[in-house]
Amino acid sequence: MNTPIAMPKPTGSAKKPPSVQKEDAMWLQKELINKNYAELASARANNRKVSATFVPGNLNELLMCFDFARSLPETNALQNGMRKKSGKMIMDAERDGQSEDVCTYVKADLGMMMGGEVGPSGEVLPRPDILLLSYTGCFTFMKWFELIRHKYGCETVMLHVPYQGEGKIAPNMRDYVVKQLKETVIPTLERISGVKFDIDRLRQYMRESVKAEENLVAVLQSAKHRPSPIDGYFGAVYYIGPIFTAFRGTPEATEYYRVLRGEIEERMRLGLGPVTPDGAMGEEKYRLVVEGPPNWTSFREFWKMFYDEGAVVVASTYAKVGGLYDFGFRHDPDHPLESLAEYCLGCYTNLNLPSRVDMICKYIDEYQADGLLINSIKSCNSFSAGQLLMMREVEKRTGKPAAFIETDLVDPRYFSAANVKNRLESYFQMVKAKRGAAGAGLSVPMASLGPTVIPISPAH
Amino acid sequence: MDNTPKVMQIVSRCEALFDDLHFNAVKDWKAAVPGRKAIGYMPVYVPRELIHAAGMLPVGILGGGDSLEVIQGDAYYQSYICRIPRSTIELGLTGRLDCLDGMLFPSICDVIRNLSGMWKMLFKDKYVRYIDVPQNYQDEVGGTFYMQEMQILREDLAELAGRPITDADLNASIRVYNDNRAAIRELYAYRAAKPWQAPTSEVYLVLRAGMVLPVEEHTALVREYLAAAEGLQRVKRDNARVVINGSFCEQPPLALIKSIEMAGCYVVDDDFMLVTRWLLGEVPADGEPLRELSKAFLHASASTAAKYDATREEKGVFLMKQVKNGGAEGVIFAAPSFCDPALLERPMLQDVLSKHGIPHTAFKYAENTGQMAPIREQAGTFADSIKLWNAA
Numbered sequence: 001m002n003t004p005i006a007m008p009k010p011t012g013s014a015k016k017p018p019s020v021q022k023e024d025a026m027w028l029q030k031e032l033i034n035k036n037y038a039e040l041a042s043a044r045a046n047n048r049k050v051s052a053t054f055v056p057g058n059l060n061e062l063l064m065c066f067d068f069a070r071s072l073p074e075t076n077a078l079q080n081g082m083r084k085k086s087g088k089m090i091m092d093a094e095r096d097g098q099s100e101d102v103c104t105y106v107k108a109d110l111g112m113m114m115g116g117e118v119g120p121s122g123e124v125l126p127r128p129d130i131l132l133l134s135y136t137g138c139f140t141f142m143k144w145f146e147l148i149r150h151k152y153g154c155e156t157v158m159l160h161v162p163y164q165g166e167g168k169i170a171p172n173m174r175d176y177v178v179k180q181l182k183e184t185v186i187p188t189l190e191r192i193s194g195v196k197f198d199i200d201r202l203r204q205y206m207r208e209s210v211k212a213e214e215n216l217v218a219v220l221q222s223a224k225h226r227p228s229p230i231d232g233y234f235g236a237v238y239y240i241g242p243i244f245t246a247f248r249g250t251p252e253a254t255e256y257y258r259v260l261r262g263e264i265e266e267r268m269r270l271g272l273g274p275v276t277p278d279g280a281m282g283e284e285k286y287r288l289v290v291e292g293p294p295n296w297t298s299f300r301e302f303w304k305m306f307y308d309e310g311a312v313v314v315a316s317t318y319a320k321v322g323g324l325y326d327f328g329f330r331h332d333p334d335h336p337l338e339s340l341a342e343y344c345l346g347c348y349t350n351l352n353l354p355s356r357v358d359m360i361c362k363y364i365d366e367y368q369a370d371g372l373l374i375n376s377i378k379s380c381n382s383f384s385a386g387q388l389l390m391m392r393e394v395e396k397r398t399g400k401p402a403a404f405i406e407t408d409l410v411d412p413r414y415f416s417a418a419n420v421k422n423r424l425e426s427y428f429q430m431v432k433a434k435r436g437a438a439g440a441g442l443s444v445p446m447a448s449l450g451p452t453v454i455p456i457s458p459a460h
Numbered sequence: 461m462d463n464t465p466k467v468m469q470i471v472s473r474c475e476a477l478f479d480d481l482h483f484n485a486v487k488d489w490k491a492a493v494p495g496r497k498a499i500g501y502m503p504v505y506v507p508r509e510l511i512h513a514a515g516m517l518p519v520g521i522l523g524g525g526d527s528l529e530v531i532q533g534d535a536y537y538q539s540y541i542c543r544i545p546r547s548t549i550e551l552g553l554t555g556r557l558d559c560l561d562g563m564l565f566p567s568i569c570d571v572i573r574n575l576s577g578m579w580k581m582l583f584k585d586k587y588v589r590y591i592d593v594p595q596n597y598q599d600e601v602g603g604t605f606y607m608q609e610m611q612i613l614r615e616d617l618a619e620l621a622g623r624p625i626t627d628a629d630l631n632a633s634i635r636v637y638n639d640n641r642a643a644i645r646e647l648y649a650y651r652a653a654k655p656w657q658a659p660t661s662e663v664y665l666v667l668r669a670g671m672v673l674p675v676e677e678h679t680a681l682v683r684e685y686l687a688a689a690e691g692l693q694r695v696k697r698d699n700a701r702v703v704i705n706g707s708f709c710e711q712p713p714l715a716l717i718k719s720i721e722m723a724g725c726y727v728v729d730d731d732f733m734l735v736t737r738w739l740l741g742e743v744p745a746d747g748e749p750l751r752e753l754s755k756a757f758l759h760a761s762a763s764t765a766a767k768y769d770a771t772r773e774e775k776g777v778f779l780m781k782q783v784k785n786g787g788a789e790g791v792i793f794a795a796p797s798f799c800d801p802a803l804l805e806r807p808m809l810q811d812v813l814s815k816h817g818i819p820h821t822a823f824k825y826a827e828n829t830g831q832m833a834p835i836r837e838q839a840g841t842f843a844d845s846i847k848l849w850n851a852a
Contacts, residue, residue: 097810099803101540101824106804135595135768139570142595142768143804149772150808158595158768160602163567165576165590170612176596176605183601352590353577378540381800382570385545386578388536393581406538 021279025260026238032256033079034121036070036246041123043069049193052128052145052154055322057136057161057344061205061249061331062186066193070246071128073144077108079120081296081410089115090411103379104411106144113152128154130192132185136161137321137349138382157188161344167355169345177341203333205249210333212243213325215257220326222264223314224367227284229267231274232367233313234303237294244322249331276307285310286431289363291317291356291390292375292383295407298415302407305421309428314367317360320348327359349382357393364398370431372402373424379409401434403427467662467688470681474665477672478714481528481551485672486559489517497620499587500557501564502548502572503709504766505738506591507610507753509637512675513629514617519560520671520735523547526713526828536578542798543827544710545575552583561620562587564613568709568766569801587620589613593757595768603754610750630749638742640675643682648729648737650686652786655726656696658689660704661718667733697724700843703788704730705779705809706795706802708764712825719832720792724843728786731764738762765805776812783818789846792839793822819846 022030043050051068053059055075063070080086089111090104096114098107112118112125119125131145133156145156159180162173186197219239223232230236239260247253267273273281277300288306290313295302306313323329324346332339344350351359360372372394376384391402405423408414462469477485490496498517501508511518524530524547532553533546551557563586565576576590592609594602618625647666651658666685670678704720708731720727739756763769763778783791791813795802806822813820821842823835 097807099806099824101798102800102803133768139568139573139766140800140804143765143801146769146775147804147808150775150811153772156770158770160595160768162592162605163573163590165565165573165592172605172608176594176601179601179604180596183598184596352580353574354580356577357581376538378538381541381574384538385541385571386536386574388538389578389581 021275021277022238023260023263023275025256025263026275028256028259029238029241032242032247032252033075033245037119037121037123037125040069040071040119040125041121043126049129050126051130051132051189052148053132054134054136054138054141055244056138056347056349057134057159058244058248058322059132059134059159059185059340059344060246061202061209062181062189062340063132064205064249065197065201066189066195068130068189068193069126071125072245073109074105075241075245076112076119076125077105077410078296080108080112082299083120084297084412085120086111086297086410087412103140103144104409105379106140106147108410109144110147110151113148127152130154130189131156132189133158134161134344135159136344137163137347137351138380140382155188155192157185159185159344161350164345164351164355167352169342173345174338174341177344178337181337181340199336202336206331206333206336206339208251208254209243209249209331212248212253212257213323213330215261216240216243217325218261219257219264220315220319222268223312225268226287226368227271227273228287228312228314229264229272229274231276231281231303231307231313232319233290233294233316234276234299234306235274236313236316236319240319240322274307274312276303278304278307281307281310281312283310284312286428287312287314287367287369288371288373289313289315289360289367289369290373290375291360291387293318293321293377293380293409294375295377295415296410297408297412298417301417302415302420305424309424311424311428313373314369315363317348317356320359323347353386353390357390357397360390360394361397364394364400369400370435371400371427372398373427374402374404376404376406377409378406378414379411401427401430403430465688465692467685467692470685470688471662471665474662474669474681477669478525478665479527481524482556483519483559483672486517486519489674490559497561498559499562499564499617500560501591501735502544502566502568502575504566504568504734504764505593505761506564506566506735507613507757508675508735509630509633509749509753510610510614510617510625512636513614513625513633514621515623516561516617516621517674520733521548521551521557521560521563522668522671522711522733523827524551525711526715526830528828530828540798541571542710542796544796545571545578547827548575549578549582552579560586562589564589564591566591567593569799571800572709587616589616597758597770599755599758603751603758606754606757607750610753614750627749631745631747634743634745634749634752636675636679638745640670640679640682641737641739642742643679643686644670644736647682647686650689652728655699655701655728656694657692658686659721660727660730661714661721662689664714664717664732667736670736671733697726698847699724699726700790700846701726701728701786701788702843702846703728703779703782703786703791704732704794705791706765706793706799706806707732708734708766708802709799710796710827712794713827713829715832716794716825716829716835719836720794720839723836723840724847725792725839728788729782731762734762734764765801776809779809780812780816780818783813788818790819790821790842792842793820795822795824797824797826819849
């Protein structure tokens with residue numbers, strides 16, 4: 001059967017001693033993610049087939065139509081990173097022949113499989129029956145699933161999503177994706193699952209998706225308020241968890257986003273800032289836009305470097321990697337396959353660089369941000385290649401200072417806390433200086449504000 | 461009178477073209493007839509027939525090699541990104557690519573994909589297009605998409621040219637490129653048969669000349685080289701016959717190719733400049749041209765890491781054919797540092813080779829790698845071990 005529709009209530013058992021502070025919705029999110037791991041772990045016992053797919057271009061509603069238990073390897077890798085397990089997995093994969101130069105998500109996943117497929121929750125995850133290769137915005141996805149297929153014999157089915165090289169979705173791009181869904185993807189999913197495709201079931205899931213999407217957008221856009229009631233990067237990674245993974249289209253996700261929105265609106269009404277792992281954040285001193293994924297192995301330490309200085313991220317591009325809902329996209333039950341195609345085509349990393357720059361400039365303007373911070377990720381060329389030019393362009397267009405740090409997703413060897421902290425502190429001082437100069441009516445050339453464009457090198 | 465053997469004269473000319481990072485051959489071609497245009501393209505593959513049919517010169521841009529000092533380009537990239545985009549940016553920012561009227565960025569990896577957007581931002585007055593190719597190989601699905609993409613390119617180029625590109629134009633260009641592909645197949649077959657007569661350091665330069673010369677002239681050059689190479693008898697050595705894999709985008713320095721040869725290897729096949737050999741057979745030149753180009757791409761094209769293998773069984777088949785057809789005794793994986801496609805593909809290909817008992821070795825390079833001693837030692841040890849295994 002499909003994901004049960006009963007909405008789990010936050011239970012006391014899920015709450016940990018208050019060494020880490022979280023909003024209620026964050027605990028609920030954690031329960032959802034753990035529940036999915038439990039479903040995956042029990043999939044074989046429950047005679048369910050298992051799919052794996054990626055977050056950008058994640059066709060969760062479609063996979064649910066075939067009753068798959070649903071695994072997302074990027075999420076597994078980041079969860080392992082947050083639990084400090086990924087370092088060994090990466091080195092195991094490197095010993096098995098993977099290059100030190102390539103994506104650490106891939107190596108963490110391969111290392112996890114080599115280590116008996118014990119997932120982040122400690123339960124053994126089943127080997128997928130089908131790898132739905134949503135080739136959206138990341139070249140590495142293709143090699144990743146080819147590697148798993150090569151090593152473990154899992155079948156792949158390709159969904160090639162053309163890149164928005166011209167900054168728009170052309171009709172032939174959408175038609176191509178729809179045709180692949182009809183001709184290749186759906187027949188394969190039917191064959192593997194033994195479940196016949198029912199388009200009305202897909203429509204029903206999409207109706208649920210829309211409700212969650214509306215509430216997610218309200219939550220993310222709450223950061224336009226001063227002070228922002230959320231952190232649109234560190235906090236947002238919790239908020240996007242259910243909708244970017246195995247829950248979009250479920251009543252559980254709908255309920256989660258309803259609860260979350262209520263909580264955030266209440267915080268906004270009370271004039272409160274975000275909840276951090278150390279409790280309520282103090283005075284909001286800096287409002288930033290962040291480009292690039294977070295580092296997961298030192299996630300809390302990284303976040304602390306921001307909230308200790310009163311810096312809140314009001315918008316981030318990473319929170320759009322699984323869909324650009326805040327720019328109006330909604331799943332459309334009246335045109336289900338076309339809508340799935342548009343969803344895949346519109347994910348952030350499928351946008352060309354000029355579109356990404358436009359988006360960041362718009363965020364800086366609409367969220368009244370003080371500047372841009374780029375967290376450049378060694379593993380992720382899709383995000384990282386071109387970010388130095390993006391930074392210059394954003395500085396030029398907005399007049400706001402930008403800074404650049406380098407870390408990695410899940411390789412602890414590439415997180416140099418001292419370097420990152422130094423850079424951030426310099427950046428905050430620069431923002432302050434720029435703000436002071438602006439207040440005094442002075443024009444401060446960007447060059448006089450220090451070497452913001454020089455990337456720092458992590459300790460290797 | 462010049463007593464230099466003909467083959468060396470040809471190679472010298474090719475080397476001069478290779479060394480010229482100001483693309484004077486392109487400038488000369490354009491200057492010969494006012495109004496001519498040139499379109500650059502990056503690896504691995506673009507349908508050059510469309511550019512040719514528009515009356516334009518396709519120009520292969522393969523980075524700056526080891527002689528270009530990259531100053532500005534480095535400021536655009538983090539240390540963990542390969543060399544080719546930064547030297548290409550350097551070429552652009554220093555005006556060396558001003559002779560190009562447009563640039564095409566094929567779908568090969570995220571770095572080159574993003575470079576297309578950077579080019580749009582940096583060179584606003586140039587035509588820039590990302591060339592997506594299908595990863596679905598059904599005619600009615602991937603084929604239709606690819607034909608539509610080619611049609612867009614055709615219309616864009618027609619607009620640049622100021623005249624339509626007819627089917628007859630395209631079919632004529634397909635014929636011209638069929639001839640070029642045939643000549644290059646002859647060149648590769650000749651080298652595989654007599655690698656001592658056509659060293660790869662020369663074959664590479666002959667191939668590379670095709671990145672800047674008009675295709676008709678290049679075809680003639682290839683045939684001229686073949687005739688000249690046969691005319692100069694050279695010493696046959698007891699070298700190990702190897703295939704090079706992984707060098708399909710950022711190019712190894714010429715010294716690296718020479719080092720491999722000097723270390724005791726005959727390169728009998730490779731993946732340099734695959735654009736010249738991507739379409740494996742003759743493309744019909746009397747039909748609907750875009751459909752024929754699409755069919756050739758989908759059903760009769762080379763394989764590389766940037767192309768999806770629809771099933772596990774297909775992985776390594778192309779490489780194994782190269783090994784078998786070239787009579788190779790081993791494979792050298794020579795990939796650029798930080799090259800995601802090549803480095804992610806490599807473990808799978810190594811596994812296939814191991815299962816077939818084909819020896820292999822691997823190293824990384826950058827286009828500006830200067831130290832060849834470690835590579836020469838590794839290639840030499842590999843060649844020696846092949847010879848020992850064969851003797852055993």
